[in-house]
Amino acid sequence: MIWNTDYETLPRDELRALQGQRLGSLVDALYRRVPFYRAKMDAMGVKPHDIQGIGDLEKLPLTTKDEMRDVYPYGLLAVDLKEIVEIHTSSGTTGKPVVDAYTAGDIEVWSEVMARTLATGGTGRHDIVQNAFGYGLFTGGLGVHYGARKIGATVIPISGGNTKRQLAILQDFKSTVLTCTPSYSLYLAEAAREEGLDMRSLGVKAGFFGAEPWSETMRKEIEEKLHLLAIDIYGLTEIIGPGVASECEHQNGLHIFEDHFYPEVIDTKTGKVLPDGEKGELVITTLTKEGSPLLRYRTRDITYLDRSPCPCGRTSVRMHRVLGRTDDMLIIRGVNVFPSQIEEVILKVEGVEPHYQLVVERRDNLDELEVQVEMNEKLFSDEIKILERTEKAIEAELYATLNIHTRVKLVEPKAIARSEGKAKRVIDKRTL
Numbered sequence: 001m002i003w004n005t006d007y008e009t010l011p012r013d014e015l016r017a018l019q020g021q022r023l024g025s026l027v028d029a030l031y032r033r034v035p036f037y038r039a040k041m042d043a044m045g046v047k048p049h050d051i052q053g054i055g056d057l058e059k060l061p062l063t064t065k066d067e068m069r070d071v072y073p074y075g076l077l078a079v080d081l082k083e084i085v086e087i088h089t090s091s092g093t094t095g096k097p098v099v100d101a102y103t104a105g106d107i108e109v110w111s112e113v114m115a116r117t118l119a120t121g122g123t124g125r126h127d128i129v130q131n132a133f134g135y136g137l138f139t140g141g142l143g144v145h146y147g148a149r150k151i152g153a154t155v156i157p158i159s160g161g162n163t164k165r166q167l168a169i170l171q172d173f174k175s176t177v178l179t180c181t182p183s184y185s186l187y188l189a190e191a192a193r194e195e196g197l198d199m200r201s202l203g204v205k206a207g208f209f210g211a212e213p214w215s216e217t218m219r220k221e222i223e224e225k226l227h228l229l230a231i232d233i234y235g236l237t238e239i240i241g242p243g244v245a246s247e248c249e250h251q252n253g254l255h256i257f258e259d260h261f262y263p264e265v266i267d268t269k270t271g272k273v274l275p276d277g278e279k280g281e282l283v284i285t286t287l288t289k290e291g292s293p294l295l296r297y298r299t300r301d302i303t304y305l306d307r308s309p310c311p312c313g314r315t316s317v318r319m320h321r322v323l324g325r326t327d328d329m330l331i332i333r334g335v336n337v338f339p340s341q342i343e344e345v346i347l348k349v350e351g352v353e354p355h356y357q358l359v360v361e362r363r364d365n366l367d368e369l370e371v372q373v374e375m376n377e378k379l380f381s382d383e384i385k386i387l388e389r390t391e392k393a394i395e396a397e398l399y400a401t402l403n404i405h406t407r408v409k410l411v412e413p414k415a416i417a418r419s420e421g422k423a424k425r426v427i428d429k430r431t432l
């Protein structure tokens with residue numbers, strides 16, 4: 001189902017003209033009202049009148065997360081503070097948080113793009129959306145909330161955690177749509193099984209999962225265990241929260257709502273824009289944002305773009321599901337390794353659960369990667385010999401994929417801590 005056919009199926013030449021127009025107004029506003037951007041543009045010798053269309057985007061400066069932190073909290077506001085109606089921030093676990101300040105117009109855009117997102121999985125007025133994304137400064141909860149309200153669906157703002165209550169509400173309120181992180185959905189499925197609750201009997205038809213990278217194998221696992229259509233959604237606090245992009249029912253990449261968010265993929269080292277199909281860092285320009293707009297924001301997410309037509313009829317460019325983050329990319333003995341690559345391999349193995357952790361250590365100046373994977377009850381009750389054979393088989397598979405030797409350790413069921421939000425996949429013990 002397409003929420004806004006006017007914009008989501010706009011012919012590409014018209015879309016490009018619209019993007020160019022919107023970029024022009026954005027650059028004008030930023031140059032006049034945000035000293036941070038005026039200084040950056042002046043340093044590059046570029047003036048607003050140099051930007052005549054979307055093709056001129058590359059003349060403009062990139063923006064990094066560190067720069068956003070430097071001007072914390074209000075240094076990127078493009079309107080008076082009294083125009084701001086809501087503020088969200090990132091978690092700030094690794095330094096000062098980054099701030100997203102919304103005008104009433106920004107909230108309206110957020111509701112619109114989230115309505116488009118939820119509609120991709122068929123959410124309509126009659127649906128009951130159990131929103132298990134966290135409410136608060138984190139954007140997941142309210143983003144889904146605004147989108148569901150816009151559609152006219154019923155929202156249950158249960159927020160994250162409290163798994164027993166999640167299951168009770170799924171049953172009692174007959175929720176038809178579930179939203180949470182992908183890892184939490186599997187945790188819910190596991191808890192349901194323990195309570196003897198058959199997910200098939202519940203009637204949840206679609207799930208929208210995001211806020212952490214996940215693999216195609218994990219999708220299959222989720223769809224089998226929860227009996228629903230699992231849709232990958234994408235967004236980040238700096239840009240608007242969720243609502244930047246979403247898969248459609250064809251699950252062949254995420255449609256970027258590019259009338260609002262213009263994507264580029266760059267080479268992480270040189271900053272040069274890469275052609276479609278080449279992997280690099282996703283960069284986004286907020287074409288319509290009023291409160292805290294960003295020019296060419298480096299998301300640190302690794303993906304590539306695909307402009308081939310999609311059977312759903314949407315004309316927007318699609319991004320491949322996020323392959324990893326430039327900051328959670330592990331460099332093991334000089335090889336770039338993303339947790340999602342490892343996940344893809346281990347989840348194909350018989351007898352293991354989708355719960356794993358990567359532990360990196362440095363011994364005698366050599367990096368060692370230990371992959372801890374949970375066994376299911378059945379494998380756990382098998383002979384040691386069989387466990388060892390399984391470990392060796394996973395090691396061989398990982399070597400074939402990554403070209404590095406890893407140590408695989410099967411751990412007993414439930415040994416790996418469960419998360420109610422984003423899963424912690426990597427423990428890096430190296431001190432450099």
Ligand SMILES: [Zn+2]
Binds near residue numbers: 310313
């Ligand atoms: Zn599509």
